[in-house]
Amino acid sequence: MGIVLKDILAALPKGEDVEVKQTSIFIENDKIVGIGSEPSGFKADEVIDGTDKFVIPGLINCHTHTYMAFMRNVADDLPFMDWLFGRIDPIEQKMTDDDVYWGACLGIIEMLKTGTTCFNDMQMNPCITTKAVKDSGMRAVIARGLVGSGNDEGGRKRLDDTYKDMEFSKDCDRLSFILGPHAPYTCDEEYMRIVSNEAKEHDMGIHIHLSESVSEIEQIKEKYGCSPIEMAERNGIFDVRCIAAHCVQVDDKDMDIMKKHNVNVVTNPASNMKLGNGFAPIPEMMERGINVCLGTDGAASNNSLNLFKELHLLTLIHKGTHRTPECISATEGFKMATINGAKALGMEDKIGSIEVGKKADLAILDLKKPSLQPINNLIAGLSYSADGTEVETVFVDGKKVVENGKVLNLDEDLVYKKVNEIIKRLTLDI
Ligand SMILES: [Zn+2]
Structure with a gap:
C-alpha cells in the first residue's frame, strides 16, 4: 500500500x-x-x-493511565492523598475489566483525535488496555502498575500480569512493555529490588512515579531517611532505562542523580498544578542535559488527554515562574512532545x-x-x-x-454511551 x-x-x-x-x-x-x-x-x-x-x-504522551478516562471530572479540587485514597481508589476497587476496556477506548479516542499516536501507559488490568490498543490501531508502551511489599503474593501476581499481557499481545508489534513500579510510597525497598532485578534480567525499561508531592517527600524521608529519587537509585531502579513521571519536588542532588543515570523525566504540568503539587524545575533539568518529555497523566487528575493543551502549558508556565520569555522555546516544547518522548521509550529509531x-x-x-x-x-x-x-x-x-x-476503528457513540453507564454505577455510593 x-x-x-x-x-x-x-x-x-x-x-x-x-x-x-x-x-x-x-x-x-x-x-x-x-x-x-x-x-x-x-x-x-x-x-x-x-x-x-x-x-x-504523531505526538507521544509519555505518562498516562488511559483507562481512567471514565473518571474524568469525578474527583476535583481535593488534596492529593484525599484525591487518590478517598475518591479514585474506591472507584478502582469496584471497576471491572469491561469498565476498564471502555475507559481505555475513551482515552484512546481523545488522544487520536488530538494527534497523539503513541502513549506510555500505567494500567492495572492485564490484557484490557492492550485489547483497546489492538482494536484502535494505536501504538502504546504498557506497564502494569506494580504495588507490593517484599515478595508478597500480590506483588508477585502483579509482576506476572505483565508477562501475561506480553503473551496476549505478541501478535501486535504496535505494543511493547516495560515494568511499572508505581511509586516509592506504594512499593517497599525489597519489592523495588525484585522489580529492578527482573527489569535487568528481561532487558526491560521501568516506568515509575517519583517525587510528585511534598507529602511524598516527607513520607519517604521519614521512612527511609532519603528522597524518593535516592530511594529509587539505591534499589536499582535507575540501572535500566527509566521513565520517571513528575519529578516535581526535586533538589540539585536529586537532579545530579537523575543526570548521572540518564533518567528520562516526564513532565505533566496540568496534573501537577491541578493537584496542587507545584512546578517541576524543567529549565534546570534541561540545563543539566536531562531528557525531558511530556505527558498528560490520567484524565482523573488532568482532566484531559489532549497533548496540545499540555504543550501550551509547558511552554508558558516556566516563562512565568522564571520570569523570562526565553524559558522553553516552542521548538523545545515540540521536541518534548515528539522526539524526546521517542528517546525516553527507546524508540527514537522508529518514531518521534x-x-x-x-x-x-x-x-x-x-x-x-x-x-x-x-x-x-x-x-x-x-x-x-x-x-x-x-x-x-x-x-x-x-x-x-x-x-x-x-x-475509524472504534465506535465513538457506543463508547460515550458505555462510559456514562459505567461512571453512574461506580459512583452510586461513593
Ligand atoms: Zn500517573
Missing part, C-alpha cells in the same frame, strides 16, 4: 532544530520511504492533496520525527483554522495557538486511524 502526501507543509528535523518545509512524503506499508523525491519503484495507491495542510510527527525509514505515525492538521492563520511560524503555532481541534487525519503504522476528524 503506497500513500503520498503531496505538496504538504511538514515539520522536519534539521540537526537539533525543526524546520517547516513544503515537500511530499511517500509512505509504503508502515514506513516513510521518501521525502521530497519519489523513491524508485514506488506505486501510489492513494494521493492526499497537501494544499492547506500541515503534517507533524518525520524521517525516511521511520514508522509513518503522522498527524495532518487543517491550516484553514483561525488558530493557525496567518501562516507564520507554525512550530510556534503548535505551542501557543493550536488546541488540537486542527487535527484532521492521523496515521499510525502507515494506516489511517482518524479521517476528517473521525476515529
Whole structure:
C-alpha cells in the first residue's frame, strides 16, 4: 500500500532544530520511504492533496493511565492523598475489566483525535488496555502498575500480569512493555529490588512515579531517611532505562542523580498544578542535559488527554515562574512532545520525527483554522495557538486511524454511551 502526501507543509528535523518545509512524503506499508523525491519503484495507491495542510510527527504522551478516562471530572479540587485514597481508589476497587476496556477506548479516542499516536501507559488490568490498543490501531508502551511489599503474593501476581499481557499481545508489534513500579510510597525497598532485578534480567525499561508531592517527600524521608529519587537509585531502579513521571519536588542532588543515570523525566504540568503539587524545575533539568518529555497523566487528575493543551502549558508556565520569555522555546516544547518522548521509550529509531525509514505515525492538521492563520511560524503555532481541534487525519503504522476528524476503528457513540453507564454505577455510593 503506497500513500503520498503531496505538496504538504511538514515539520522536519534539521540537526537539533525543526524546520517547516513544503515537500511530499511517500509512505509504503508502515514506513516513510521518501521525502521530497519519489523513491524508485514506488506505486501510489492513494494521493492526499497537501494544499492547506500541515503534517507533524504523531505526538507521544509519555505518562498516562488511559483507562481512567471514565473518571474524568469525578474527583476535583481535593488534596492529593484525599484525591487518590478517598475518591479514585474506591472507584478502582469496584471497576471491572469491561469498565476498564471502555475507559481505555475513551482515552484512546481523545488522544487520536488530538494527534497523539503513541502513549506510555500505567494500567492495572492485564490484557484490557492492550485489547483497546489492538482494536484502535494505536501504538502504546504498557506497564502494569506494580504495588507490593517484599515478595508478597500480590506483588508477585502483579509482576506476572505483565508477562501475561506480553503473551496476549505478541501478535501486535504496535505494543511493547516495560515494568511499572508505581511509586516509592506504594512499593517497599525489597519489592523495588525484585522489580529492578527482573527489569535487568528481561532487558526491560521501568516506568515509575517519583517525587510528585511534598507529602511524598516527607513520607519517604521519614521512612527511609532519603528522597524518593535516592530511594529509587539505591534499589536499582535507575540501572535500566527509566521513565520517571513528575519529578516535581526535586533538589540539585536529586537532579545530579537523575543526570548521572540518564533518567528520562516526564513532565505533566496540568496534573501537577491541578493537584496542587507545584512546578517541576524543567529549565534546570534541561540545563543539566536531562531528557525531558511530556505527558498528560490520567484524565482523573488532568482532566484531559489532549497533548496540545499540555504543550501550551509547558511552554508558558516556566516563562512565568522564571520570569523570562526565553524559558522553553516552542521548538523545545515540540521536541518534548515528539522526539524526546521517542528517546525516553527507546524508540527514537522508529518514531518521534518525520524521517525516511521511520514508522509513518503522522498527524495532518487543517491550516484553514483561525488558530493557525496567518501562516507564520507554525512550530510556534503548535505551542501557543493550536488546541488540537486542527487535527484532521492521523496515521499510525502507515494506516489511517482518524479521517476528517473521525476515529475509524472504534465506535465513538457506543463508547460515550458505555462510559456514562459505567461512571453512574461506580459512583452510586461513593
Ligand atoms: Zn500517573
